[in-house]
Amino acid sequence: MKIIVPMAGRGSRLRPHSLTVPKPLIPVAGQPIVHRLVKDIAKVLKQPIDEVAFVLGDPAWFGDDVVKSLEALAKGLGAKASIYRQDKPLGTGHAIMCAKPSLSGPAVIAYADTLIRAEFDLDTEADSVIWTKQVENPEAYGVVKLNNNNEIVELVEKPETFVSDQAVIGIYYFKDVAVLKNKLQEVLDENVMNGGEYQINDGIKRMMADGKVFKIGTVDEWMDCGNKEITVLTNGKMLNFLQSDGEEQLVASSVKLENSNIIEPCFVGENVVLKNTTVGPHVSIGNGTVIENSTVKNSLIQTNTSIKNANLDNAMIGNNVKYNGNFTSISIGDYSVLE
Structure with missing residues (x-):
């Protein structure tokens, strides 16, 4: 199993704290956000992690200290670290494709701006599992549309009418991530852009059109670190969890x-x-x-x-x-x- 972590963004909403430290490296409850995220994903997967691939931005910003920190994180999981660079902010799909050499076999893709608490059995036989969180105001999120078999058939961004209350949190499992890679390559070749960027959703929608089976994995807690107010709140929640865990x-x-x-x-x-x-x-x-x-x-x-x-x-x-x-x-x- 691989974990792919696109984390090239500058985190402008968390300024001034992200002016000198990349947002995924800002500590919450004593550990950098990306460290906690990757470790919590590994716990849910309950299987060996072979590789953790990180997609970073400009080396002047994500320098040697950042690389060493991420290499140590991967080593602690018994995995090798692969470091890639996204030179231009061209979207979520483009960021994934920057890690092209690592896009094969089973993998989880996780964007490093949230923290989770989850305990569910990952359906490794599904073509993909999109991790979601039940929310009270789905109209404010991107949500999944489900069929009668509880399979995802559509992704809907900020629906005006009720579609479901399962919000997409930015963590995805693929039984063979090479399938997503091929679809995203089509997106890039055809220059399909939304909001001036290449999006992961456009690759996922092409997989759905081919009949691939997508299921949901619902997390118990989804904690954002987008701005100062919510990061302080997330710090408090995480401390409660850590105290309860006693680990x-x-x-x-x-x-x-x-x-x-x-x-x-x-x-x-x-x-x-x-x-x-x-x-x-x-x-x-x-x-x-x-x-x-x-x-x-x-x-x-x-x-x-x-x-x-x-x-x-x-x-x-x-x-x-x-x-x-x-x-x-x-x-x-x-x-x-x-x-």
Whole structure:
């Protein structure tokens, strides 16, 4: 089994945090988004992963540190890492085709901007499984249309009338991903574009027209990391799941507490110092950060940051920040100084 991860986008909706770190590499609950996504997909698959192929953008943006991080992620799953580049933002279908040498055999394609929690048996005999989440407002999403056999017969974008409540979340299984590759090659050769881009849906629709069987795999939780507000919310949800799982150490043994306390669930990284401070619930703090005379809840704070005299709630603060003030709901990018 392979996992193909297109992740070349810059994540403009998450700025300023994605100005210096690619969005899929921004930590949520202590691990980069793409790391958590790939590991959770591997758990659902319940079978060996042979290869993880990553489609990155410009090397000036997705540099050697990013590549090393992704290689370590694949190695941790017992898989080899393949690195490809998408030089131009020409859509989801184009991104997949950038990994053309890896497009053979059974594979999952997953776009690295969401997190999931799922527990279902993947139907590996179907030609494809499109992963979905039941939603209350399907008119706001791309959804699947099902026949009486619970097979997908159509993809409908933001339907004005009810089609189904199963929203497409951007994760797909293909029994032989080479079939999708061939259809996407037709899309590229014929220059079929939607919104000025080559889309994965156009390849999928051609597979459906050929009679390929598509089924759904419904996830329990689908958590977006599109902007600051929803990323902070996702961080809190993920911390709840991790606390319930009990599989990860969320508070490092090297954390130093001076007249401070931590209200779980929280992630607190290595060599964090808390002085006269209450942290939690639903707070993630990266390695080497120092927080003094503060109260912090429902927030994401990255590495090597200094915070003083703060009362933070629904805040997202980047790496190497210095912050001293009394604002509450804030969003501060890397290397900022507010004193």
